[in-house]
Structures are given as C-alpha cells and as structure tokens.
Amino acid sequence: MVGAGPAGIYAADFLRKSGTDVEVDIFERMPAPFGLIRYGVAPDHPRIKGIVDALHRVLDKPGVRLFGNVGYGTDLKLDDLRQFYDAVIFATGAAKDRPLDIPGIELDGNYGAADFVSWYDGHPDAPRAWPLHARSVAVLGVGNVALDLARVLAKSPAELLSTEIPDNVHSGLLGNAVTDVHVFGRRGPAQAKFTPMELRELDHSPHFEVVVDPEDIDFDEGSMAAIRGSKQVDMVVKTLQDWAIRDRVEHPRRLHLHFFHSPVEVLGPDGTVTGLRTERTELTGDGSVRGTGTYHDWEVQAVYRAVGYLSSHLADVPFDHESGTVPHKSGRVLDIDENQLEGVYVTGWIKRGPVGLIGHTKGDATETVTSLLTDAPNLPSAPQRDPLAIEEYLTERGIAYTTWGGWLRLDAHERELGRLRGRERLKVVERDEMVRVSRRD
Template sequence: MLRVAVVGSGPSGVYSAQTLVQQDPAVLVDVLDRLPCPYGLVRYGVAPDHEKIKSLQNNLRTVLEHERVRFLGSVQVGTGGVPAARLRELYHAVVYCVGAATDRHLGIPGEDLPGSFSATEFVSWYSAHPDAVADGFVLGARSAVVIGVGNVAVDVTRILARGAAELSPTDMPQAALTALTASRVNAIHMVGRRGPSQARFTTKELRELGGLPDAEVGVDPDELALDPAYVDPSALPAVQRRNVEVLRGWATEPSKGLPRRIRLRFFLRPVELLADGGRVGAVRFERTLPDGRGGVTGTGRYEDIEAQLVLRSVGYRGVPLEGLPFDPATGTVPHLAGRVLRGGVVAPGEYVAGWIKRGPTGVIGTNRPCAKETVLSLLEDAAVLVGKDVPDDPLVALRAEGVEPVEWSGWRAIERAEAELGASLGRGVVKLPDWESLLAAARGTVS
C-alpha cells in the first residue's frame, strides 16, 4: 500500500488527501499539521463574520474523517521537529502544503513603530491563532489606516467597523471581542497606491462595507477620476467593472451621520510612518498617477493621514522549510507539475501544492486543481515509490521518537471545549486562543 504524508491541513492539504483517496483505492494518507487544529486558513484566516465561507470546514471534515485518512496535529516538520529527511524515510511520498507563512514588508521608515502591525497579525489575533501577538490589541486609537486594497484589507476594515452586537454571535475569542467592543476607532482609511480599477478586492467583499449598520463609506470622486478606467469602465473585466460601479454609487451618497466612517483612498503610496510620542501617529503618502503601463509614478506631492493604528496588508510570502529547496525570488519551492526539484532535478517522493507551490494567489477553490495536478504527478510515480521500504505504521515510529500528535479524537475534544466555553459566556462556539488551552483540551487535562 502507498503511504503518503501530507504536511498541512488547510485547503490545499485536504484537497490533496481527498484526491489521493479518490484516485487510489489502496493509498493511506496521514495529514500532519504544526497546529493541534485542522483547516489552516479556513479556521485562522477567514473572518469570523463570514459564516458561509467558514462552513467549508464541514467539507474538509468529511475528508479528514475518511477511513484511509488520519489527522496528526501538533507535529512540527522541519526546524525543531521531524526533519524532512526523516519523513522521507517513514513514507513513500510527502506532499508539502505549508502555505505562505509571512507577510511582505513595505520597506519604509517607521514601519516597525509601536502601533504598526501586519494585517495578518490582526487577523491571527481576532481568529484566536495560538501564535498571535501575546499582548493583543488595545484599540484606543481614534484613526486607523489600512494599507492595501485586497480582500484581507477589506476584512480588517470591516471588523474594525463592526459593533459588539454583530461580533458576539461569531466564534471570535472573548479577549478580542472585549477589545473590539471597547474600541474608540471611528475613522478607518483603506488606502491603495493604484486606482480603483486595479484593486484586488472582490465585489461581494466590497459591498459588505456599505451594509454595516454603524459605519458609512466615503469615496472622493475627484480621486477616483484619476483612473482612466474609472471614467470609462466598459473595457474592464467583470469584477473590476462591478467594483467601479459600487464605488461610483458611494461617491455620490450623502453622509448618514453614523458613528464610524470608512474612507477608501486611491493613488497614494506610503513613504513613511511618522512617530508621535514614540508610537505611530500618522502615515505619509505620496500622490501617484497612472504611468500608462499598468503601474504608477510619483508626483512629489505628499499627504499625511492621522493614524494611531496602522495595519499593513500588502501580500504574503512563503518561507523556507528546513530540508527543502527554496526560491527566494518567488517565495516558493521549485517544482515540475508539483514534483520538487533539487538542483533542477526531480526529487523522488517529494511534492508541493498550494501557495508554497504557486505563490499566494487565487481563492480557496484555486487549491483544488492545484492539488489535483500534484497528486496526479505523485500517482504517476507510484509504481517506483511503493518499492521503497517504509514502516508498517509511521505513527509508531514517530511516537518512539517522542512525537505526541493530536489525533482526530483530540481535535473533537477541542471542539467540545470551545462549545462549552461559548455556553459559559452566553455565546455560541468560542475559540480557545492559546497553545496551553488547546493542548489541555486535546489531552483531556482541562481543569
């Protein structure tokens, strides 16, 4: 029987496992994850108020409960954990689905001032990721700037603008809910260096900003008109054209006098974060204009926007995994149709899928064809791979080496603990926010 390890239990990892068991009636798959909880960014990246998208967990659950799939959480692969070389000894094949684990930087002065965070840090905090910033967020700021105009930027803007009544029914951890309920932020600026026709958000996400009960959206029509495609959107792809239509509507809406205001800004490039009393106090932007080639050029004119909180949302980047080749230019593992390349040569038994394969592009569903391509490559190699001697059960070997995985029963115990926590707080399910409480729940040692 072909034994395969899939490293990562997010969508690309689960879709890889699903394709394996569908295509090969004899394959056995172990899905390993560094965290004790499955689902990757579906659990820790999708905003808590997006219940429909989060319900994708039910589909992923079906795969992880398959009789020939086994979830092994709390298993570190690489530095400080199971070496990649050891995994190759324990399994006929290993598929790495480790995502893009870090953020891109702006590379400007003041980026590291207190009060400046990556949007991912903010998302991890309100999603209860156990690696989230230890001190959390004290939202005493009056004005926040979100740098970026993709869906993550829209998510963090929306969460900042929501009230307690809207957030309480979600699975947001209690500390984050308390902080957001007490938030003093009443002005949120979402800023992009290019124009509205080049923004990366989807229309559905954009429209949600206009439906918030306690916030209104403002757009400057003169700023929008700097984009030639805004003036005449007829040649734009459908999504961008719909985005422009939404923005056009907001540009003509009168103020509603709501307590919070979201302002969408375009053609502004951040050049410096300015300090005030040792913390960020404003962001300096340079006005840009279209260069006629899809980019922008600076004008030498500057504008400062007050901000005691800055969330930087300018993209993700893959990081090297010890024992695997890595291309720092693309932030990916070199591959040929999912087969890992070492020095330009296929490395037998090693594969990649998801963002570490193709870069941080696409939506959740993009991972399905990506995973299928990789798995079909693996199965083409299966006749050779299965000839390698591996243990009858790699889990026995891992345990003998001191690895104590959280199996599916442990994850179910975490789910029960989160339901009980929510009930005790008069809410629905509430996520456990730290390693200690997650592992205590998984091991059945909750006091």
C-alpha cells in the same frame, strides 16, 4: 502530507479519489485542522467558514489520518518522514507578512496583517492582547485581507458576539478607540484586488459609514479594458462609484477607501507612529500609475500592512526567498540545479504564492497529485510501512500529538462553550488547553 489546511486536505481528497491504493497521513503543527479557514478568515465570515464542512467530510473518511500538534522542522524532519512514507507533499501555506520597505516602517505602531489576523482569530501562538489605542488607523493594501482588517477595526464589538470570536479578542475590542479607518491603494478602483462580495459586506454594518472620495473615481483605457473584461471588476467599480456619489450620513466611526495614494513614509519623530505620508498617483493609460510629486500627510496613530503574505522556508526543502515559494515543476520540488527532489511535492500557497481564493487551491492539488501518481511506480518504498510505526515514533519522542478523534472532541467542546453563551461556538485559544481537550479519554 504536511499541512492540514485546504490545500493539504484537497490533495488528500484527490489522492483518495484517484482509484490508487493509497493511505494519507496529514501532519499539522496546530492541535486543530483547517489552517487558513480556522486562523486566517475573519470571524464574521460564516459563509466562508462553511468550507469547513467539505473539508470535514474528507478527514472523516477511511484512509486519511490526522496528526496535529506536530511541527515540521521541530518535531519531524524530511528524513524522518521518508522512513515512513513513499512520498511527501508540503502544503504549509503562507503565514508571515510580506515586508514593505518604506522609511518609518519600524516605528512603534506599525503592524502586519498576518499578526493582527492571528490575534482576532485566536491563534495559539498570537499574543492575547492587542494595542487598540489609535483613533485614526491606516491600512495599506486593497485586497480582501485589508478589508477584513478594516471591517474588524471599524465594527462594534457587539456585532461580533454572534461569531466564534474568542473572549480575549472581544474584551480587547471593547477598548478600541478608533473613529476613522483609512484604507489606501496606490492604483485606481479598477485595479483593486478585493472581491465584490467582500466589498459590499463593508456596507452592512450600521455602526460605521463607508466613505469614497469622488476624486478617486478615475479610469484610463487600461482600466476600461479591465472593467469590460471582468464581471467582478465591473461590480467592484460600480459599487465604489455608487458610494462616491451618495449623501454622507454622520456615524461615530468611518471607513475611508482611498485610491491613487502610494505610501512613501510612516511618520513619527519620537519613535511612535503619528502619521502616514502618501504620494498622489495618476493613471498612465494602461492601468498603471506614476507619481505626481504631490504629497499628503495623514494623521494616524497606527499603520497596518496588508500587502501580501509570505511563506516560510521549510527545513531541508529548497526555497526561493524572493518569491516566497518552493521551486517546482508541476508540483515536483526542484533542487538548486533544477533536478527533481525524489518523492517530494508541493501544493497551495507555498507552491504558487498567496494569490487567489481558497477554491483555487483545488487546481494546485490536482496538478500536484497527478505528478505524484505519475511518478509513483518508480518511487522507492519507505522502510517502515506499518501504519502504527509513525504513532510509535511520535510517542517515543514524547510528542503529544492530536488526532481526528481529538478534533471531534475539541469541536464538541467549543460548541458546548458557545451554546452556554447563546452562540454557535466559542473558540479555545490556549494550545495546552486544545491539546488537553483533544487527548481527553
């Protein structure tokens, strides 16, 4: 298994529960497991981070081993894995930002959601500082990630001290100059992609006001069909309607949710972001929108793109660069001629794209594991089947890999750091320090 996030761990769990005599090794490029849960979920979401408890139980079982701090494509390649394993499942997720092709997107002050999330989640490969000089900020996109970004930008740093936010992030947010965060969606409230709970959480902070323009509350027949057909859409719409008609209360910070505004250009004549131009859109009857030719310029000093994540091409594995996924049939990886790549499988976002919630990866894992188990009797056996062989190989190559026992040490260390501050956990950020603590005797 390549990838120790939810997708990889769910697949390992289904394999172990299948009744088949199988041993699973999981390789993870980070020194710690849990992928998206540790490095992709906002620190003020302890409810979602509770999923770690379930993933922890899987990795704690016999028959599943973790090899952290091992990068696929740098420390190991596919031919290496085939020496030790009958089959390989890739569950590497999506960690890059999908590009947005509009003029001015290259200006200084444009940022990708994935990069900002990595910073505030203490990813070892992220910068330790982040520019937070902008008073007015635009966030492009109306999914859960866009709301996470907007909420972290608008919150008081003191509100985040009860979380596992790293020290460098808290220090950076203390200097945050923002007064207004503008979130833009090109379609209407009924087409927003965030979940009701994520939306309602915006209104829990006493340190900023959520603002919705009544003119942005509009529906056509396609929108009404979406509302009637989905309880979640109905709840989102009702929340937005309530916010649009309530009285305004003055706050030092404001979080604006804008609909029917399509970004067309980032402005900045001197090479630095000074504004965002949007075109007003209107519904066409089926839930889609078209441009009206009416434009609005917003004075902002930073633009964050939250228009989707994108997976990375894996060495020696076919890749569809347009969709950002590995071509497959029921999880079986296919080559350019649509022939199955023997013994190679895929699950999670690298398989279906970065859509849906974390729990949706269970369905992916079930399908992929079913395909693997169906193929298993006809797969060639790996030449080196001794479980110690891969450990010897990594050691000979000088790879300072971490283990499940190492994670337990790091986990205890972070919790102790947090306890000394009156917090549940204080996350270690530096990779070398993570490895040192994990490999400590």
